[in-house]
Structures are given as structure tokens and as C-alpha cells.
Amino acid sequence: MWELAPYLMTPIVMIGAWLTGSFLERRHFEDLLRLESGSRDVLAITVEDLPEGWEVERCDLVIGNVVISQDYFKRVAASIKGIFGGRIGVFEPLLERARREALVRMKEQARDHGHDTVINVRIETSALARARSDAKGTAGVEVMAFGTAVTLRAGARKQVGPGGGVPL
Amino acid sequence: MLISNTQEIPGKTVVEFFGVVSGSTVRAKHIGRDIAAGLKNVVGGELRGYTELLAEARGEAIRRMSSQAEEQGANAIVNVRFATSSVAQGAAELFAYGTAVRVE
Numbered sequence: 001m002w003e004l005a006p007y008l009m010t011p012i013v014m015i016g017a018w019l020t021g022s023f024l025e026r027r028h029f030e031d032l033l034r035l036e037s038g039s040r041d042v043l044a045i046t047v048e049d050l051p052e053g054w055e056v057e058r059c060d061l062v063i064g065n066v067v068i069s070q071d072y073f074k075r076v077a078a079s080i081k082g083i084f085g086g087r088i089g090v091f092e093p094l095l096e097r098a099r100r101e102a103l104v105r106m107k108e109q110a111r112d113h114g115h116d117t118v119i120n121v122r123i124e125t126s127a128l129a130r131a132r133s134d135a136k137g138t139a140g141v142e143v144m145a146f147g148t149a150v151t152l153r154a155g156a157r158k159q160v161g162p163g164g165g166v167p168l
Numbered sequence: 169m170l171i172s173n174t175q176e177i178p179g180k181t182v183v184e185f186f187g188v189v190s191g192s193t194v195r196a197k198h199i200g201r202d203i204a205a206g207l208k209n210v211v212g213g214e215l216r217g218y219t220e221l222l223a224e225a226r227g228e229a230i231r232r233m234s235s236q237a238e239e240q241g242a243n244a245i246v247n248v249r250f251a252t253s254s255v256a257q258g259a260a261e262l263f264a265y266g267t268a269v270r271v272e
Contacts (some may be wrong), residue, residue: 001241013210014259016211017210017211017212019213020212021211021212021213024212024213025212028213048174048175050178055179056178057179058179059170059172059177059178059179060171061171061172061173061230061248062222063223063226065219065220065222065223066214066227067212067214067215067216067218067219067222068212068213068214068215069205069212069214070212071210071211071212071213072209072210072211072212073209074212074256094212101214119174119178120172120173120174122173124250124252126252126253126254127254128218128254128260140205140209140215140218142218142219142222142252144222144226144250144252146171146173147173147177147249148172148174149246150178150179
């Protein structure tokens with residue numbers, strides 16, 4: 001019985017990683033919904049030129065970043081799937097989580113500085129260390145969102161849709 | 169020092185260009201953080217140690233860029249861009265660059 005233990009280690013770690021990883025992922029998505037609705041008063045746009053009539057009082061560079069990694073089970077699953085090619089679905093939620101988190105952090109930093117709008121938002125993704133083919137390397141990705149946070153002069157009206165921001 | 173990733177500082181006019189300024193820093197992961205990150209790597213999720221490390225390093229790169237701009241007599245940096253590259257296993261270079269200008 002006990003001599004089997006070393007062989008059972010890997011499957012146990014993998015199943016444990018899968019369950020914990022999936023749980024953390026679900027919880028993160030719930031957190032993101034809450035955080036995103038909390039930062040809706042900050043409007044983020046990728047447009048650089050401000051629409052006419054928007055007068056800027058002051059501005060700051062704001063950055064939000066996050067380093068996130070995939071769980072061991074999904075990393076192995078992705079490397080197996082990688083042999084056959086095609087869509088690697090397990091990595092899509094990871095990048096989505098990272099991007100949304102980075103955007104929220106950027107917006108929160110903007111709000112900490114007292115701004116209500118971020119213009120010229122850019123999102124950059126970089127792999128921190130190359131994942132090894134045996135799925136043991138760090139598969140961390142960093143997502144950074146940055147932009148110029150601005151405060152509009154009082155009285156300036158901003159027109160926004162139902163999706164983002166609130167009217168001044 | 170006004171820093172912006174837009175073509176000009178919103179609400180101000182550029183009166184003088186000083187050229188490209190840049191700042192960079194290379195950071196390696198810390199052994200303690202690396203062990204923690206290694207464990208976290210099994211279950212996945214945010215590697216907080218690395219997030220902070222990179223944010224800190226990027227701040228340093230921006231500071232170096234600003235002091236370079238200051239030396240030249242600029243009061244703002246426009247069109248700031250960032251680049252991150254893994255130079256070696258476990259080390260990353262954070263690079264920030266932009267155009268030093270004087271605005272009014």
C-alpha cells in the first residue's frame with residue numbers, strides 16, 4: 001500500500017491544484033464583478049484626444065499591474081493540448097482575469113489621485129519567465145494597464161453611455 | 169514633473185522639445201518571494217510578490233527618467249512608453265521612455 005504513495009503524489013497534487021485553482025478562479029471573477037462596479041465612476045477610454053468641450057485641470061500617469069499564474073493542472077493540460085494545436089481554452093480566463101484586474105487597479109489609482117477619467121489607456125502583456133515544455137517553469141504573465149488620468153474642469157460635461165462612468 | 173502617455177499634456181501647450189529621455193532598471197526575483205511564488209504557482213492566482221516587485225521597479229524606472237528630464241531643464245514628459253523584457257531566467261528589465269518637453 002505505502003510503496004504506491006510516491007506514484008500517487010503527482011495525481012494528488014494535480015487534482016488538488018485543479019480544485020483549488022478553479023475555486024480561486026471563480027472567486028476572483030466574483031471579486032472582479034464587485035471591484036468593477038465599484039470603479040465605474042472612473043471612465044477609462046483608449047482615445048487620446050479629448051472631445052471638444054472637455055477642459056483638463058490637471059493630469060497624472062496612472063499604472064495598474066498584476067502578475068498572475070496558471071495552476072499546475074491547467075498548465076499541464078495546456079501543454080498537452082499544445083501538441084495538437086488549436087484553441088487553448090484554459091489560458092483564456094487567466095488573461096481575462098489579469099486584464100480586468102489591471103484595469104481596475106489603474107482606475108483605483110486614478111481615483112486615489114482624485115481623477116475621474118483616464119484617457120489613452122494602453123494594456124501591455126508580457127510573459128515573465130518562459131514556461132518550460134514540461135510545464136514546470138513559471139507561467140506567470142504580467143498585465144499592465146496605464147493611461148493618463150485627468151480631472152476635468154468643473155462645469156465640463158461628459159457624455160457617457162450606460163456602460164461606463166456616471167455623468168458629472 | 170508632469171508625466172503623460174499622450175502626445176501633449178492635456179490642458180497645456182508644449183513650448184520646447186528636449187528629446188528622448190529614458191530610465192531602466194533590471195530586477196531579479198528575491199529568493200524568499202520566489203519560494204512563495206513557487207508554491208502559489210501550483211494553485212495559480214496572483215503572485216503578489218512579483219506584482220509589487222514590478223510596480224516598484226517601474227516606479228524606479230520612471231524616477232530615473234524624470235531626473236534625466238529634470239537635468240535637461242524639462243518640466244514634463246510626454247508620450248511615455250513602457251517595455252518589459254526578460255533578460256535572463258528570473259530577471260526582468262523594466263524600461264520607461266518618453267519625450268522631455270517644456271510646457272506652459
